[in-house]
Amino acid sequence: MSFDIFYMQIVFLGMLVLAAHFGGKVSRHFKIGEVVGQVLGGIAAGPIILFLIEHKYPAYRSALHSLHFFTFVFLSIIAFGIGEELSKDNLKKVGVQAAIICFIQAFSTWIALTLTFLILGFKPILALIIGSIGIATAPAATFVIMNKLEIGGRMRSTLGGIVVLDDVIEVIIFSIVCQAALQIKKGTNIEPGTILFFVSKEFLFAILLGLGIYMILRLTVERRWLRAEEQKKGGTVLGPEFLSRLISEMPGPAVEVFVIVAGCVCLGVGLALHWHLPFLITAVAAGILIANFYTPDVFQSLRVENATSMYTLIFFALIGANANLESFHPGNFLYIGAYIGARSFGKMAGTWLGCKITKQDKRFTQCLPKLMLPQAGVAAVEAYFVATVLGKDGETILSIILPGLIFFEVVGILSSERALIKWRSWTTGGGDLIGEEDIIRNALEKDKINIANLLKIECLRVPFKVESKGEAIWDLIRTLQAAGYIDNPGKVLEIILERERQGGTTLGQGISILHGRLPELKEPAVALGIFPKDKGAPFGGSEDQMVDIVYMVLSPLSKPRLHLQVLASIARLLSNKEAREKLREARDEFAAMNIIRKYSKAS
Numbered sequence: 001m002s003f004d005i006f007y008m009q010i011v012f013l014g015m016l017v018l019a020a021h022f023g024g025k026v027s028r029h030f031k032i033g034e035v036v037g038q039v040l041g042g043i044a045a046g047p048i049i050l051f052l053i054e055h056k057y058p059a060y061r062s063a064l065h066s067l068h069f070f071t072f073v074f075l076s077i078i079a080f081g082i083g084e085e086l087s088k089d090n091l092k093k094v095g096v097q098a099a100i101i102c103f104i105q106a107f108s109t110w111i112a113l114t115l116t117f118l119i120l121g122f123k124p125i126l127a128l129i130i131g132s133i134g135i136a137t138a139p140a141a142t143f144v145i146m147n148k149l150e151i152g153g154r155m156r157s158t159l160g161g162i163v164v165l166d167d168v169i170e171v172i173i174f175s176i177v178c179q180a181a182l183q184i185k186k187g188t189n190i191e192p193g194t195i196l197f198f199v200s201k202e203f204l205f206a207i208l209l210g211l212g213i214y215m216i217l218r219l220t221v222e223r224r225w226l227r228a229e230e231q232k233k234g235g236t237v238l239g240p241e242f243l244s245r246l247i248s249e250m251p252g253p254a255v256e257v258f259v260i261v262a263g264c265v266c267l268g269v270g271l272a273l274h275w276h277l278p279f280l281i282t283a284v285a286a287g288i289l290i291a292n293f294y295t296p297d298v299f300q301s302l303r304v305e306n307a308t309s310m311y312t313l314i315f316f317a318l319i320g321a322n323a324n325l326e327s328f329h330p331g332n333f334l335y336i337g338a339y340i341g342a343r344s345f346g347k348m349a350g351t352w353l354g355c356k357i358t359k360q361d362k363r364f365t366q367c368l369p370k371l372m373l374p375q376a377g378v379a380a381v382e383a384y385f386v387a388t389v390l391g392k393d394g395e396t397i398l399s400i401i402l403p404g405l406i407f408f409e410v411v412g413i414l415s416s417e418r419a420l421i422k423w424r425s426w427t428t429g430g431g432d433l434i435g436e437e438d439i440i441r442n443a444l445e446k447d448k449i450n451i452a453n454l455l456k457i458e459c460l461r462v463p464f465k466v467e468s469k470g471e472a473i474w475d476l477i478r479t480l481q482a483a484g485y486i487d488n489p490g491k492v493l494e495i496i497l498e499r500e501r502q503g504g505t506t507l508g509q510g511i512s513i514l515h516g517r518l519p520e521l522k523e524p525a526v527a528l529g530i531f532p533k534d535k536g537a538p539f540g541g542s543e544d545q546m547v548d549i550v551y552m553v554l555s556p557l558s559k560p561r562l563h564l565q566v567l568a569s570i571a572r573l574l575s576n577k578e579a580r581e582k583l584r585e586a587r588d589e590f591a592a593m594n595i596i597r598k599y600s601k602a603s
Contacts, residue, residue: 136382202278210285
């Protein structure tokens with residue numbers, strides 16, 4: 001390696017990380033998700049700067065291309081992580097309905113893309129490859145948004161099951177058609193039976209490599225390293241003897257296990273690539289074996305907080321950096337547009353059809369299809385792989401897929417974020433629930449509730465002097481207990497926290513409505529905390545979600561409509577800007593109660 005390439009690699013990496021980091025901050029500011037900014041930052045640091053300076057610094061191109069291997073490493077670790085979701089216990093949780101939705105949308109997308117490119121005159125094997133790549137979704141970006149919005153429960157579990165099965169289906173179909181393409185390229189007899197024999201043989205060898213990864217991990221990773229309770233606080237963490245000799249101060253066990261997992265996966269995948277085997281099958285097979293025949297605790301190492309955010313940033317930045325601006329040549333627009341159109345149709349129509357067949361409710365059916373559009377990691381690396389092993393035909397596929405990925409990263413993630421914000425609004429009983437959901441809106445309008453009639457003076461906490469979300473929840477629970485509404489604060493805390501995991505309860509404008517339903521209640525119980533002026537606490541897991549008005553609503557389990565009516569009455573009251581500002585200025589419970597009575601009548 002020349003010195004020019006060496007220092008240019010360092011320069012490029014620095015520019016890439018900074019561009020992706022600040023791009024993510026800018027895109028987050030405009031509410032379109034950090035991943036979009038990271039991809040666009042990669043485009044700025046990669047092809048755009050390359051276009052501007054390559055004539056003077058030709059080594060910049062080599063430096064950019066030299067980091068391609070990282071995308072393969074990252075994808076291999078993701079594929080290994082899929083194994084956790086394919087453990088016996090997790091497969092049981094996916095459920096029949098999620099599996100049905102997944103299979104319908106996956107095969108709808110594959111068929112739609114394959115037929116589209118057959119009509120456009122592509123060879124059948126190339127059309128099948130493009131169709132298989134189109135199946136892949138990008139759950140990472142969607143779940144990042146879910147984490148920020150604190151959405152859990154049914155939406156999270158269903159989507160998780162769908163995207164995991166989706167990627168498994170995609171990996172298998174892609175590996176089969178890609179290996180078939182390689183056999184055709186080698187001149188193997190094109191008869192289906194002959195090709196099937198060679199593909200089956202290569203799959204078997206890939207699985208055997210996965211078995212090798214499993215054996216090495218099982219021999220080197222001991223269960224005790226995965227148990228944090230066995231660590232001595234402030235003492236040396238036990239680890240592999242070989243690593244102990246190399247490192248005097250050991251990192252946390254999760255970091256060590258991550259190092260071993262990454263090393264073993266890279267070794268197996270590298271050999272699979274060397275022998276032109278389906279490398280994703282190698283990684284997935286190893287993960288499945290670990291999850292089912294050793295311990296799923298190994299996968300905790302893949303979620304090391306600081307490391308995860310760093311290599312995720314670099315990964316998405318490299319996706320953008322490796323984009324080829326020449327792919328946007330007008331001659332390719334027809335194929336790029338066909339890919340975007342056919343994939344969008346297959347994903348959304350297939351998911352919608354699956355929701356209808358499994359009889360999902362209106363809100364779920366409206367939101368879920370939009371979450372299936374994002375596409376990045378798996379598809380990007382597979383496109384690079386195809387371009388590498390299939391030559392000119394593979395490069396044609398790459399020139400179609402990459403611009404499509406950029407579109408789906410920007411538009412797909414934006415669509416997902418908006419859908420999830422709407423879902424959170426619906427599940428919290430405010431916002432768009434009142435304005436757009438016809439079924440519930442009509443029921444609420446028939447019999448409005450005046451919140452002032454439910455809220456008792458002894459259930460107001462003004463000023464609300466707590467420092468955190470957890471303190472706020474517990475203080476309001478104890479307030480309702482003191483007022484005689486509940487006698488089991490521990491159980492209520494579990495219900496409130498479980499509701500929080502299902503979906504964030506912040507409504508914007510500094511407002512949060514914590515709520516849950518209890519079987520023993522006969523009538524709703526409402527508490528309210530108002531922070532001192534210019535004070536508040538972070539809700540929603542982000543400093544951007546500062547809250548200074550906090551309601552807690554507990555309703556009878558047997559009266560779901562009543563629960564919604566109470567939430568709606570609070571939402572109506574707080575939709576009045578003047579009422580919100582007056583409440584924030586209230587000095588005590590009596591002043592706040594008078595404001596609520598006044599503006600509840602107006603609403």
